[in-house]
Amino acid sequence: MLNRYAVIQGFLVALAVTIHGRDAGATDSSARRTAAERAIRHGFDQATVPVLERMAGPDPKSIAEKLGSAFCSKPCKPDSAEPATRPGTVRVRAGEWTFDLGSDGNAVFAELDAHEDRARAIALDRSSPISDVDLERLGRSFISKRLVGLVALGKEDTVVPASVARKTEGGTVGRGAPAAQIVANRIVFTRRLQGLAIVGGGGTIAVTFANDGSPLAFSYDWARYSSRATPQTTLPVGDLLARLQRVASLRATVVEDRLPALTPPADADPSSAFPFDLTSETTLESFECGYVDFGEPSRDGAIIQPGCSYRALRFVRARSGAVARTGFAGAVPAGVDFERDDRWPEAVVLSGRTLSSPPEGKDAARP
């Protein structure tokens, strides 16, 4: 094993790819950027949006059988057990894969054995990362061939590429220029249901590929929903942004009367609306409206209401001159009158209630 690492590292040093420039971070797809630009200008297209309920998925035995037939190279009988670290869930071993099944039957997290070493070894031969276009093609192929029967794609579903990210390994001898190499490629798809996005973390499929296109890991959260009789009337976009601004101020404990009035970006403005100033210190980086489903286990049996997810940054300059960024994310309810949901922090604080909190850390002794 050590020899292999030595060879790999020699290769990395030979590449001598110096890392320059600011990290781009996970890259949002054009579809997601378009959705965000539309959401910050228009909010919801629909005046009313149904309230959904997240239904229980298939039983673990049924899922294990499907996983076995999809991921064993030859016929195998998957082993199932309850992991000590996650009571109430099921862990399935099939072939070279381990699968953690979510508690409501709608979510799976899976990894190939020794995927880190495999990714590194494959990168020796195929040092080029997979392009975004090929990553989407590989991802869609994986969903249609390997997850058939597991991820139920209904006629009303659309699978939308949301973001790509890549794993880089690097190192340096002393203070020399660091070498780096991409070893794995991850794509996240999100879900549109009857044209409305599922936001908040549920309704996703993420697949990680080695540089040769072989899968290393995947996860999905893909529930069936039932619709309640009474829909919710959605707020206009100006009120949605004001609600988000209020949440941002509550999270920063800024006095409310100091908040500036917000005007949604104009339709005619062709430039990106992001970053969008929410307050003097806070910028909105992304905004997407749809059904808010935080995914298993947070949403087990929960109601799914309309809302808008957000990603924001807050900046503060310290005495040293350093600028600290606080990244925060979540979702605000979009219904004029939304239902009580104690597992949705923004819904709790906007209702004037207080979030329950575990014990705070205590003071340590001072010598």
Add this chain to the structure above:
Amino acid sequence: MNGQLVGLLLATGLVGCSSGDTTEGSRATASAPIIWHEPLHVGVRCQQEYESNWQHPLGKVWQNCWDFGDQMSKDNWWDFYFNLHGAAQPLGSDGDGWGQPAGAADSVDFLFMFTHGLIDPNFGDATADYDMWDAHSVVSVRNMRLGDNDIGLSDLATYSCDTMRIDGGEVYNRWYPAFAGGLKIAHGAHDNFYDVPNHARDFARRIQDGNQLATAWSTATLLAYSENHPMTITTGRDPSDCWYRHGARVNNIKYLERVRDTDIGYMCWSFWN
């Protein structure tokens, strides 16, 4: 098996823990871990709000920090759960040997922190700061020397932005002082981490499941929020040694040789972006 070991240790009083002290967390209980390992000493130090609002408050700190300690306590010794009031010294080289009552960094095998982190521009990307509760108090990575006192820290995990930023090419310079004392592995972020729930307990669970510590960190933080930027750094005598140590798990981290000062021949890292 570990539960039996813990039970045996408790019964014979070999671990010398004080029971019922919730301030300092709970002790290991009989629970069946996926992978057997000698219980680690675990410390948790976090800060959600800051003196006179000198830094913006965070929202999910106590929940995540409590979750981490609570989960790790199932097969490890959760030795303390402290805030970051007056913590610059016990986390820095001046006081990291002050022991567990002071929440000192070298008094545990594994330290989990959650607070603001940032690059200090006064040192040209060459150091990063962690914010303490006290107004304008920070502990700088350049003032850390971990792993050479007391138990000696093996793993430092910080849910803080930016401290492992790579774009300035200063990762080695910035982190060498902390590793020079023999620290084995550090987890952090090379850009933003978002103040979101549900990452810390998942991190602990993935550690207990026997995943590589680096993978446990990246998977838990990415699943919690896909825009997070996790990174893990290790050092070694040479590249082979470094990558071997990068694959450390909960059952071998304690036994990896400490590599200190001029014995550090290579620094390696992995990150997602």
